[in-house]
Amino acid sequence: MHTILPFFLAMIAAIVLLNIFAAKLKIAYPILLVVFGLLVSLVPGLPVIKINPDLIFFIFLPPLLFEASWAISFKEMKRWWRIIGSFAFLVVFFTALSVAVAANYFIPGFTIALGFLLGGIVSPPDAVSTGAIMKFVKIPNSTSAILEGESLLNDASSLIIFRFALVAVGTGQFVWQEASLSFLWMLIGGAGIGLLLAWIFVEVHKRLPTEPSSDIALTLIEPYLMYWIAEQFHSSGVLAVVCGGLYMSARRLIFLNSASRIKGYSVWESFVFILNGIVFLIIGLELPDIVGGLRFEGIPLATAIKYGLLVTGILIAARIISSYVAMLATFIFRPSVAPRASSRRRQMMMPLLLGWTGMRGVVSLAAALAIPITLENGTPFPNRNLILFITFVVILVTLLVQGLTLPYLITRGRLFQDFVDEEKEEQTRQRIKRELKEHGYHFLKNKHEKELHGHAGIERMLEHWEEKIKADDVGWMNEKNKIIIVEMLESQRQYLSELNKDISIDEEVIRQQLYQIDLEEERLKII
Structure with a gap:
């Protein structure tokens, strides 16, 4: 404990300093955090960070999703719900399917179930990375709303795929009828439990004579309660947190006073910043342990890198293809809501931009680390270390390649210079x-x-x-x-x-x- 605590304090200090440095360089801070974690992991003698796979989701996801649901514009989500829904569900499933087929065909020992497990892990883009990059460039409200709305819902859809694939790998079978009913319950039950608990929490805040410190303390435990209770009923804890967070966000003026809102904003901003920073540092710090696992399993590092780059390429291609299909469908079925640009070239570049925002991060790492070390019968989980390494490569490559080039693509291409449907x-x-x-x-x-x-x-x-x-x-x-x-x-x-x-x-x-x-x-x- 006396060794780990100073190390964690040093991690937080490094997160703050790297964020300052990233702002000076106008680079998204997750990029520097991952690179820094990778470099620090090479220093001998540092304590090894081990997180229980059963706790990784519970520690990080609820507060991150809850804060994101408070920050997003629900009005814009309703306006663009079709394209948000298609990206959050259809595109995620298409991406996971593409990864599953490719992994089954190109990677020895990968079944379709393992492929879907990998696809569910790497399919959701990371909202934190995209948001950090978008601070340095100006984009239309419509594009920002689509990216933020997608980031809230695609975590739920990808983790549902992850859960079903995990069951299929563990049992060796997949019953479509049971899976369909379970899928519906996860959606309906998760949303319903989240909304019910959110209503209860709002009433508690309204009826109890709470002070700002009490209100903030309650908001810190509420997402964990939503997530845990929904999971106890075998529904989606992620959807419970998202739906509950959106409900409470829309009523913040009713159950929180001005002092609670002001102080709560600062507390949550710092809390989520530290959580995100720790996760991105862990991404880099975990690499040596993952590489050691590959060597133990006899998988050459060059081969694992090749698989990681293959999956990354499939992810990027699937998202870009999906973006153009979504634009085409919008022009055919809902031309009135299609974004308009000053030229045909810029209009055709829009899906490319949307497809290029697919940086991976927090959720992908959390899902990969949540894979159990052994199956229920005690045998090692198949290809766990390879899945972890591929996930790391996907996160690193998308952050470095897409993350560093996205601002240049926007500014150099002048994609949003003359958008006619945005009020200044x-x-x-x-x-x-x-x-x-x-x-x-x-x-x-x-x-x-x-x-x-x-x-x-x-x-x-x-x-x-x-x-x-x-x-x-x-x-x-x-x-x-x-x-x-x-x-x-x-x-x-x-x-x-x-x-x-x-x-x-x-x-x-x-x-x-x-x-x-x-x-x-x-x-x-x-x-």
Whole structure:
């Protein structure tokens, strides 16, 4: 313990420093973390990190999925649900099938079941890597929503494939009727359990006299409860966390106060950042142990690398092909929702970009490490080390090749320079800020002008919201005036909630303004 603890603390410090360095270089931090972990793993004498395969999903997935479901725009998910659904389910299954067939044909000892197991592991793209890269380039809201929505749901679909393949490998048989019923229960049961638990959690937050620290502590354990309870009923814990997280995210203004929202945002951002960093470091640190397992099984390293590159190529090709098929289907069946570009060339480049965003990461590693070391009868799990190594190669190659070239592809190709269906974010932000000022001013003037006519404080308040100029002396703000201002801020929140129904407005802009209102309410408490 005394050896491992300093090592973990050093890992966290390295994650922070590498993130700073990555921001300077304008490189996605997962890339540097993987490379750094690989280099550190070569240093002799360092403690070996071993994670119980049964715990790997439970430790990392619930909070990562829960935070992602809070960050995504549910409005945009509803708008693009067709293409998100196709990428999250159909494309994942097509990718897993392609990997299964190729592995069965080219890799000795790989059955179709083992191939599907490998396909389920490497088929879901990593949202963290894509999000980290997208910070350095500007993409349309539609593309961002598709990538974020896909990343939430494809984890569930790929892990369902992984689970069924794991059963097939262990038992040596696969009954389609039972699998179909089990698949439906995993989908319906997982979503239902997640929504039911989320409703209970919302009511608990609303009815208990919680403080920000209590609210944040509860949100930290809630995704784990959703995941664990759903798994106890043999449904999808991933879907439970995603659906429950989306439900609670849409009601955050109802059951969390401004202090809980502000402090919770900072806590969750740091928590998820550390979890992601640890996982990407583990990807690099695990390599020597995996290579040692290959040598023990008598598999040459060059042969394993060849298999890894083969699977990587299949993944990239399958995703690009699927992107063009999805675009063609959209133009045929739903031309009204198809993204429009200023030229035919840019329009044809869009699926290539979507296909090129298939970096693998956290979920793939977690799934690979979750493979049991032995089968139920005690025999070693077949080709476990080879599957782990192929997964590592896929993650490393997609991060380095696609991750480093994606920003260049976007900027050099000028794919989004003249998109005609995107409102400029800055113009939207300025318009909403102006409308909020007007809304606050009219709220105070219409509701309280007669009651507080001639009151110096309220007149000054009206002048503040009319001119939006802060006064130097804030001592005039008494408790009665604070109540009025808080009431006005709540009215602004309601106004923004109604404004968010406009599909032309980016929900992220709305959330930024809601965050500013929360800050304003908290500022009143210390005046």
